Amino acid sequence: MSESRQGLILIHTGPGKGKTTAALGVGLRAVGLGMRVLMLQFLKGSWHYGELDGVKAFGDNFVLKQLGRGFVKVGGAETDPEDIRMVEAAWDEARAAILSGEWDIVILDEINYAIGYGMLDPALVVEALLARPEMVHVILTGRNAHPSLVEIADTVTEMREVKHAYQKGILAQRGIEY
C-alpha cells in the first residue's frame, strides 16, 4: 500500500438513500482538514435543501451551487432544449472547476441522472476526469452510474435499499430528506 497522496474518483450510486448525503459527509470531513470543497448540483430538487445554508458556515472553503432546474423527467416526453442548455452550462462550469486545481474535492451531485437522461455525454466527463490535476478528488452521485465512469473510478459504492420510510407512506422529513 502506498502512502503517497493522490486524487481519487468516487461514485455513489444505486437506488438506496444516502448518495448525496454521503458526499456531503466527505465534504464535511475534508473541510475540517482545511481542504476546499465545491459541490455542484446538476438537478435541482423541489425542496430547499438544508445543506444550501449549512455549508455557508464554511465560507469559501465549502461552496454549494445549484446549477440545474427543479425538474426530473422520467421517460415519455422529449427533453426540453432549455434543460439540455442548462446541463451543458453546468458541465462547462464543472469541467472548469475540476481542471482549475482550485478545489481539493469537486462533488458532481446528481450528474449520473443528467447522463442517464442523455443530456450529457459520459465521454466528455471521462475525458475531463482523466485530465484533472493529480491531487483533485471528484465524487459523482446519482442512480445508474454510467459503466464508463464506473470503469475509471477508484471507489464505487452502490446504495442498496433495504427499506425506506416512504414505502410506509411517511413523507419526506425535514433534516433527513431535505
Ligand code: ATP
Ligand atoms: P440523500 O440526498 O438523502 O442522500 P440520495 O442522494 O441517495 O438521497 P436521490 O436519488 O438524490 O437520493 O433522491 C433525492 C431525494 O429522494 C432525497 O430526498 C432522498 O432522501 C429521497 N430518496 C432517496 N432514496 C429514496 C428511496 N429509495 N425511496 C424514497 N425516497 C428516496
Ligand code: MG
Ligand atoms: Mg442525491
